[in-house]
Amino acid sequence: MPMGGAALDLTGVPLPDETLATARQSDAVLLGAIGGYKWDNNEKHLKPETGLLQLREGLKVFANLRPATVLPQLVDASTLKKEVAEGVDLMVVRELTGGIYFGKPRGFSSNQNGEEIGFNTEVYATSEIDRIARVAFETARKRHGKLCSVDKANVLEASMLWRRRVTAIALEYPDVELTHMYVDNAAMQLVRNPKQFDTIVTNNIFGDILSDEASMITGSIGMLPSASLAAKGPGLFEPIHGSAPDIAGQDKANPLATVLSAAMLLKYGLGEKDAAERIEAAVLDTLSRGFRTGDIYSDGNTLVGCKQMGEEVLKSV
């Protein structure tokens, strides 16, 4: 189903009703990266990004899981020193349908001096924090039992409530170790020593920033999938990277993040763990056989395009 730029060109809106309806009736949704220069200066309601936000809201996928793992085969692709990057394996649990992305009031207006202002509202309700906290604690429990909640509770009331509720929910998970960190410090610690993190939980905008930073630490943003889950109904699965309009049509993009998003879809969306693991193993095998797209290329490997990379993964299945 079309959405984003494709839908704008076809139908004039970034998320046609039919696309949302079909997505809702599906068992799971696999999404391609959206956006491009052509629509960059569109008005807000005609931006591809607006379609994405409408889809997330429409499917109520409040929990966005963004793994950032340094694969042994790709440790050289990171800009971090080997001893810092090696072994990084963290998961960002980002709140996806609340906070400043959706908060009201928002818009343009004028102040007492008659000047134009632009404004947005960062807002969280108890139940929104509680449910993302529970997803994060469950996630941490299945990983290494450590959860770091990131906020700006020394300045923002929305963060103070966040910290209070996450601390309260922690009582339900005595086996998980909870710590708190300010967002500025977290941005720093991800560069200083990313291995200190297991699971991170944070709000929509901080999660946007920190998950991109974390993914770059792995050196392979072109490799990273994500899952966005609702309380019930289909999940949304998409690569973390954008649409990379600078290399569109050149057969250069790394398809592995999308392939691995399909694996996450099988695992989290359809409960097909074995099938998911077959795909993940095929991707690792392809990398072990030395195939690399440009974004993860390093000396001694074989540079391939998007299409050939896909074919190599098929051979590895």
Place this chain on the structure above:
Amino acid sequence: MPMGGAALDLTGVPLPDETLATARQSDAVLLGAIGGYKWDNNEKHLKPETGLLQLREGLKVFANLRPATVLPQLVDASTLKKEVAEGVDLMVVRELTGGIYFGKPRGFSSNQNGEEIGFNTEVYATSEIDRIARVAFETARKRHGKLCSVDKANVLEASMLWRRRVTAIALEYPDVELTHMYVDNAAMQLVRNPKQFDTIVTNNIFGDILSDEASMITGSIGMLPSASLAAKGPGLFEPIHGSAPDIAGQDKANPLATVLSAAMLLKYGLGEKDAAERIEAAVLDTLSRGFRTGDIYSDGNTLVGCKQMGEEVLKSV
């Protein structure tokens, strides 16, 4: 004059009126890092951080300059690979008295379901954006003529106005090359290739996050000073780092960020460029002579405490 935790202990408030009045009457203000475990659970109006925000607001220091430079002597202290870190020399110009830090309405309330909510307002007026943009263009002009404005204009109205105004002000500075970047991408690019940046301008909260990230990229947050400037009246000069309560009283802290803040005070606050350069040269000389506090220590150098580091700088003057 006391402020932060010291003022709380002495007077019960984090910024006594007398401290603000004296600061206002001064030619420039040098600030020590604030905060500590003791006051971490205080209510908002009794947090050390609240005193800092009141001081910034009281002095109207809207322009926060945060350099992040990788010194040749310290390139090994970065967790980034040498070829990535070497030569990084960027300046973050952060808006400091507006945005979500100060926006109203803010607080706690309840929603239609009777649930508690915490909320803040991200808001910028034209004149606030224009004046920080001008400082940033002037700064870029004195550096390498490249300004990157960071926002989230694909989602937030406050950022759309930001981008529109920065673009408008650019017409006054045809000699400066202006680019725009989304904040999530900027967080990524700082890790991927920090050398692409010369001057960055951004809002209060994004500046908080990105300047900490940038400083860690230099590997030496204990080295980095900052200047906060008003349209008129005294500037506020402080290290970027926090108060590091984990090592308080152990003579381990790196004093160089404060020493270099004093140099910025001389240069930007008092127009004493020569004196500033003498201090900066003394710091570099001390590093060249191999003295290092723990945070920047690497093999083959001489590990010293805070006090001795100060004495070595004096010898280098």
